[in-house]
Amino acid sequence: MKPLVLPERFRLLLILTACILVFAQSAHADGPSITTGLGYKPMVQQLCAAYAQQSGVKPTEMYSGNIGQIIEQAKAGSGVSIIVSEKGTLQDSGLAFAAYEPLGEAVLVLAWRKGLHLASAQDLTKPEFAKIGYPDAKAAIYGRAAVAFMKGNNLLEPLKAKLSMLSTVPQVFSYLVSGDLDAAFVNEAIARKQGDSVGGWMEVREGYTPMLLVAGVVAGQENKAEVRSFMQFLKTPEAQRILAGNGLRL
Numbered sequence: 001m002k003p004l005v006l007p008e009r010f011r012l013l014l015i016l017t018a019c020i021l022v023f024a025q026s027a028h029a030d031g032p033s034i035t036t037g038l039g040y041k042p043m044v045q046q047l048c049a050a051y052a053q054q055s056g057v058k059p060t061e062m063y064s065g066n067i068g069q070i071i072e073q074a075k076a077g078s079g080v081s082i083i084v085s086e087k088g089t090l091q092d093s094g095l096a097f098a099a100y101e102p103l104g105e106a107v108l109v110l111a112w113r114k115g116l117h118l119a120s121a122q123d124l125t126k127p128e129f130a131k132i133g134y135p136d137a138k139a140a141i142y143g144r145a146a147v148a149f150m151k152g153n154n155l156l157e158p159l160k161a162k163l164s165m166l167s168t169v170p171q172v173f174s175y176l177v178s179g180d181l182d183a184a185f186v187n188e189a190i191a192r193k194q195g196d197s198v199g200g201w202m203e204v205r206e207g208y209t210p211m212l213l214v215a216g217v218v219a220g221q222e223n224k225a226e227v228r229s230f231m232q233f234l235k236t237p238e239a240q241r242i243l244a245g246n247g248l249r250l
Contacts, residue, residue: 031059032226035074036084037067039135039142039169039187040213043246044084050242051233059230066168068139071095074218081221082230086141087214096219101234104248106211108145109191111201112183113176118202121149124183125158133164133172134185141211142169146185148208173198188247213248 031052036044041063052058062078064070067085071093074080083090083097086106090097112118116128124132137143143165150156166172169186176184177197191201215234221227233239244250 030226031057032081032221032224032230033060033062033079034082034084034230035062035064035070035078035080037070037140037168038063038065039140040084040189040246041170042193043189043242046242046246047234047239050238051230054233054236054238055229057226057229059226066136066139067141068136081218081224081227083216083218084213085216087212087216088209089141090214090216097216098219098222099217099231100214101217101231103213103215103234104243104250106141106213107188107247107249108142108149108204108208108211109186109188109201109247110183110204111173111176111186111191111195112199113179113181114199116182116199118183118200121153121155121204124155124162129182130162131164131181132159132162132183132185133166133175133181135169135172136165136167140168142185142187145204145208145211149185149204149206152207192245192247 034044034048045061048059048061062080064073067089070080070083074083074095084103087100090100110118110121112129118124123129134146135143137147147156150159164181166175169190172181172184173186173190173194175181177194185204188203195201215231217227217231240250
């Protein structure tokens with residue numbers, strides 16, 4: 001039986017297809033694995049997209065719920081290399097980290113639904129603000145910041161009957177957009193991105209411990225070339241532009 005001889009154009013097409021597949025596989029296989037809480041998922045997605053465009057290597061993005069769940073998954077061996085969150089949260093998590101790259105100071109935001117207006121946080125005591133939400137104070141940095149702010153401004157007790165603690169920043173914001181909340185404490189990233197869907201928002205810069213957002217390298221992952229490469233990328237002007245665009249003070 002004579003061997004099958006393919007026309008030249010088909011052979012070239014097969015070779016080109018094989019090359020594309022190899023490149024695609026390597027681009028997906030060689031990237032670092034990165035995660036963050038859902039409140040900063042859009043920002044991390046932007047960072048990963050910019051890094052992939054610059055390097056040709058696509059990071060593996062791993063998202064779940066709040067940062068507490070992510071930490072527990074990492075302890076159980078999820079294989080994540082880099083976790084983006086507040087530095088104190090990572091340091092107190094019981095998970096070992098080899099290094100931290102500062103990303104900027106995160107800012108708490110107080111937002112309100114359409115049809116209402118807040119001149120200051122003290123306006124939350126007015127009758128029209130009957131339902132006020134904030135993220136889980138045990139698992140979300142903005143929940144802890146919101147509680148600290150309300151305590152420091154003598155608002156926690158007067159607002160106690162109005163308060164609802166929800167799981168994550170995106171969940172809190174979605175309740176605000178739907179009108180199930182009259183006001184809410186969230187992060188600046190989501191306010192900048194979806195602020196047109198609510199009545200307005202203001203930065204809350206004082207009354208809580210400053211929140212330094214970092215990229216933490218999980219211990220044991222620090223010597224991987226793809227991890228070192230991504231951490232270097234976070235220092236570039238492009239990465240800094242993305243961080244500032246998501247409300248971080250650099």
